[in-house]
Amino acid sequence: MKNSQADSVSGLQADAPVHNRVPKVTVDFWLIKLLAVTVGETAADFLNVNLGLGLPATSVIMSGFLLAALLLQFTQSKYVPWIYWLAVVLISVVGTLITDNLVDNLGFSLQACTIGFSIALAATFAAWFAFEKTLSIHTIYTARREVFYWLTILFTFALGTAAGDLLAEGLGLGYLQAGLAYLALIGAITAAYYLFKLNGILAFWLAYIFTRPMGASFGDLFSQPVDAGGLGFGTTITSLLFLGGIVAVIIYMQLTHDDDELAKTAG
Template sequence: MTQARALGRPNRVPPVTVDFWLIKLMAVTMGETAADYLAVNMGLGLTATSMIMSALLVAAIALQFAQKRYVPFFYWVAVVLISIVGTLVTDNLTDNLNLPLEVSTVVFSIALIMTFMVWKACERTLSIHSITTARREVFYWLCILFTFALGTALGDLISENFGFGYLTTGFVFAVVIGMIVVAYSVGKTGAVLTFWLCYIFTRPLGASLGDYLAQPSDYGGLGFGTIYTSLMFLLIIAAIVVYMTVSRAPERAADPEKGLA
């Protein structure tokens, strides 16, 4: 029995299941294409898009904190918005402040590591099965934001600066994730480390997939466009959230002792 269960406090984030990873991948893919659509196709510009989406994210996070437990709709709305904002943070540093992607990657890596260190020092655990207090949830969402910003910078660095292209970059990160899962399965990495590494690397994997589908063929994509790509993944996300809400009430969630982290 976990400490959270013993104290009778519900976990505020979802159990780690197959549909968790599926919807997370869809969310990060949509985050990449939706940010491009709003800033470029709708003509809002990077600054205005960042301000609007940041305001929506603050509202979504406030609603998420108000639940005091995991509610699929509020949680995944927050994830989708933080995915978009994480993309915009990196884009602002690159396009508006001319910060090299190499520097952004290092900065966000350090920020993420420091957040984990402070979280561990304060709470003695990094497990997502013990997000039962507001302070732990603050650390959780801060790490999520940094993983999205880091994943965007790292994905763009490899696909664009290093010239790998979107499809090859996606394949590289898929292989990396596969290697992490294999290391976990043979007992070389712990559950918490495995979860967070997979969470980080699914961001550039999803971003590469989104760019490959949305970007025109001249840029190495399939040319579906950002609006159709974003809508497609939004519909998939909505369908999975409905499934989670109907078939998996928080009280009947999988045992927190099972799964990664």
């Protein structure tokens, strides 16, 4: 009788649904992601320059907040909007700070950072695929997959900061032109997906990577002084503006639809 009960419980557990720990890819997802990457650029500058904390102190403080947010994220068995997007905003800030430290404090060029983070990102994708045989974000239901996921996100943000600054400042294209160039590239990826059946996973990650430098360019466009090629809103107003947008979209998502997604069914 005991064995029968144990088998029954085991069967129920085996059939229990397993939830994806990251959101569905929707228009809302891309909107809030773009807002988050823009905040990452401006908030890092606000903390570093406006509050006078300096790059080292800002990096330590924000890395601590990021670690706490990721620990909270890893305790969840499914996607929880405010926890997930808090982690995204913080990892966007930290990714920016990593690049800023390499360039401003350690003397690496924007070209070297762009190449280095591209290699690191490619190596992360290779390791992820080697262990998991997939790069799909629809099956992030184990701790190891989530580690690969967040490490990938970190490198996309650090790379995007370097690539955005390289195009806008290093090559002299300007913030608006750089942002529009990346927007056109994302448009080409979208067209390739819908019109020419580009692989969905590849299309997602390409678009995800290039939204970061686009957001960084537009963030600098809003926050930098007019004589530096920006609109002169400053990092404080720009950060608050986009943070407010993030909060509004999260509330909208929470009230209007459920982005919880079943990753798979065990058994």
